[in-house]
Amino acid sequence: MEKAAVAEVPVASDDSIRQTRTSGTSGFQVSIRNTVRERRFRRALLYRPHLFYDLPADVRQVVFIDGNWCAEARMPPKRFEYGGVRYRTWFAGVAADPEMIRNLLRALRPQLIRGISSGIVRFIDRAGDSMRDLGVRYVAPGGEYLRPQWRETIGEAFGATVLDRYGATESGAIAWQCPLCRRYHANVDEIVLEAGPDGLLVTPLFVSSQPLLRYRLGDIVTFDESAPDCRIGLPTITICRARRDDWVIGGDGRRISPLSFQFERVPFLDAWRLHQNRDGSLCLYFESAQPERVTEELGRRLAATVPNRPFELCRGIWRLERGGKFKRVSSDLAALSE
Ligand SMILES: [Zn+2]
Numbered sequence: 016m017e018k019a020a021v022a023e024v025p026v027a028s029d030d031s032i033r034q035t036r037t038s039g040t041s042g043f044q045v046s047i048r049n050t051v052r053e054r055r056f057r058r059a060l061l062y063r064p065h066l067f068y069d070l071p072a073d074v075r076q077v078v079f080i081d082g083n084w085c086a087e088a089r090m091p092p093k094r095f096e097y098g099g100v101r102y103r104t105w106f107a108g109v110a111a112d113p114e115m116i117r118n119l120l121r122a123l124r125p126q127l128i129r130g131i132s133s134g135i136v137r138f139i140d141r142a143g144d145s146m147r148d149l150g151v152r153y154v155a156p157g158g159e160y161l162r163p164q165w166r167e168t169i170g171e172a173f174g175a176t177v178l179d180r181y182g183a184t185e186s187g188a189i190a191w192q193c194p195l196c197r198r199y200h201a202n203v204d205e206i207v208l209e210a211g212p213d214g215l216l217v218t219p220l221f222v223s224s225q226p227l228l229r230y231r232l233g234d235i236v237t238f239d240e241s242a243p244d245c246r247i248g249l250p251t252i253t254i255c256r257a258r259r260d261d262w263v264i265g266g267d268g269r270r271i272s273p274l275s276f277q278f279e280r281v282p283f284l285d286a287w288r289l290h291q292n293r294d295g296s297l298c299l300y301f302e303s304a305q306p307e308r309v310t311e312e313l314g315r316r317l318a319a320t321v322p323n324r325p326f327e328l329c330r331g332i333w334r335l336e337r338g339g340k341f342k343r344v345s346s347d348l349a350a351l352s353e
Contacts, residue, residue: 079130266323
């Protein structure tokens with residue numbers, strides 16, 4: 016089952032159904048629908064790795080999410096209890112003022128930080144100072160492929176153990192890095208995983224409202240041949256290639272996170288894709304029913320985010336190899352410098 020087919024899946028009628036849009040970084044944005052019961056189950060799967068973390072009975076956690084809004088420490092947290100541990104959660108938008116995020120962390124001193132991998136890295140880059148004295152025990156990033164240098168940056172900045180997560184909006188949590196053996200245990204008891212050369216197929220067994228059968232996520236993963244030396248019996252996988260956006264290189268050589276581009280907030284813009292050419296120049300492809308209303312605003316925002324780089328705006332996002340992109344940042348230049 017391909018992403019394009021999700022819209023055709025019949026959805027059960029249930030008052031508790033809520034819709035979530037995927038981020039679209041895999042190349043296609045789709046709507047996923049879950050009931051209250053299914054959403055609770057997804058959350059339990061997300062928290063499963065914590066059963067093996069060394070955490071106190073009361074945990075403060077900060078979660079980095081998409082957007083530019085950041086909570087303040089005095090605001091009431093979201094509360095959740097799981098495995099005998101009470102969690103209080105505050106959210107920080109990855110595009111928010113880094114000073115606000117730093118204040119939140121300093122006031123809360125969270126034991127646990129989760130959220131978008133590149134967003135956490137971007138915050139560290141912009142915050143500039145060490146946060147090793149905050150007492151963070153674990154950073155559990157997710158949402159995209161965790162590059163080895165990101166893992167190092169995060170671990171160094173917080174002086175904490177970094178334990179990666181692997182999942183998707185469509186299926187929920189698929190695998191998690193184990194604090195005991197450090198491999199990625201797969202939740203094969205709740206999701207059927209078929210790893211092949213054409214990309215991972217997932218069948219979440221706990222979703223019946225919008226059943227996904229052998230759904231193609233497209234990431235390349237392999238099941239490990241040898242069993243880990245670990246008391247957790249779930250098999251382990253290696254993630255070879257997963258969805259990710261590239262970073263853009265500014266005119267001054269500075270690396271600019273793909274999360275810096277929030278063009279989807281521009282009114283009348285339907286989709287966009289930013290590409291950096293080998294010579295450093297940029298092309299912003301976009302779709303809009305009213306192009307004359309968005310071009311000026313897009314050009315202004317792009318020039319402000321990436322100073323001193325020539326750019327052009329092109330209508331249509333179909334000119335690059337895969338159509339249907341909702342938002343995407345790619346760079347030939349970043350690939351050269353890695
Ligand atoms: Zn393990």
